[in-house]
Amino acid sequence: RLSNVLKRFARRHPDVALTLRTATSAEVSDLIRRGEATIGLRYDRDRSRDLDCEVLFAEPLGVVCAPDHPLAGRRVGKLADLRDERWIAFPEVPGRREITASHVFALFLTHGLGEVAWTPVDSLTAQKRLVEAGLGIALLSQSNAAEELGSSRIATIRVGDLAASHEVVAVTRHGGFLSAASRRLLDILRADFTKARGTNASRRNGVRRA
Template sequence: RAGGITRAADELGRTQPAISRRMALLETELGMPLFERTREGMVLSQAGEVLVPYAEQINALLADATDAMGTFLSDKAGPVSLVVVGTLAGASLGTVLKGFSRSCPLADLSLRTATSDEVSEQVRRGDAAIGLRYFDERAPDLETVPVGSENLAVVCAPAHPLAGKDVKSLRDLESEHWLSFPNHFERREASAETLFAQFLVRGAPSIDWSPVDSLTAQKRLIEAGYGLGFLPTASIEEELRVGSLSLIEVADLNVGNPIFAVVRKKAFLSGATCELLALLIAEFGGKA
């Protein structure tokens, strides 16, 4: 189109030797000449004529990719992946997701749940850009950001003798049957340790308990009078409102599970991913 290498180099903003070198490399790779020299200048060879429509398609795709990356960065668009501990997928997360859909309408958000250890592993593998887990994990390949704390409360059935009443110490509930998340290694949830740690520091090294790996199942079993639970207050707001669950106020208990956001160290975070991270910190930090 330009009629010569020098004019083509000027139009492309490159030097003539650089263009000549690129042309020679391409002809060597294809194994045939793409241009012929004539008195009027350089013209396409037959092979060059065949290649042109493909080259034009590639050039158009590169322009589309450049535009897409510009939108990805400036308009907060593109894929965003989030993995959270299941018990954190409550009202606060719902508020975050609503705000995110308003501020980043072009983003494509995917959400999954896992245990705290699995959250970190999925972020580490690149299966998720952001993780939300309990407790800090000091790992050389991850960055953890303290987000807030999730308040915990002792929960019982409305028919329990202590429903709505106060006790002086958690030790007063040592003989009760408890429900908690499993704490065996394969499916351990870091937050499960909180219940046992609270009894341990009060001189009760063991309690009667059953492992239940679903928050919903724990709530239903507690409602049925099967035991007590140590649950996030944000996860039982509806049950408390309708009266299907009750609280036991414990005077010497004021504890919560620390919440951390997890990202890969030195990972590229898109504009939409940064927006989601900021919303998570603002929402969960505000509930601390």
């Protein structure tokens, strides 16, 4: 999705030099705060007063597993059916807003379940490689798992009572200057993510748009 936004912006503004950096959510906030980036995209709001945050989209989360997992491509009725699995997640680190082990634990507690076995892995790429190898299952966003799902290196487990998501947020410096090009990029991001929000809502309601 982001690549489409960037392509569209580059076509409309060929004279603007646009650079892209990847970072964790906490690092994105720091880059904006230091003025090293103008617009950031991160998960969940940063409550710092020196930043402005705008929620663009609530991205669905799903359970992924190895292609040869007994439940690969299948549906289970309840999250409780996965309580005996080993989960792979980010360790809890102050300021990190990625999907940490505490996020997974909170889901199980919400469903009246106890703690689960888990392996802390501080790298998204490493998490996906461990899932591929059958060493655990993970809770990932659609965008983070898209490449591996598309190449069938990992598979999904649909969970009947799981409705988990996390917010994708645009971050800018509070009171900071935004050029006309920066404001245009924000407008394109808003329009694109608003469209995605409407499409996902239609799918959840059983409506498909031609």
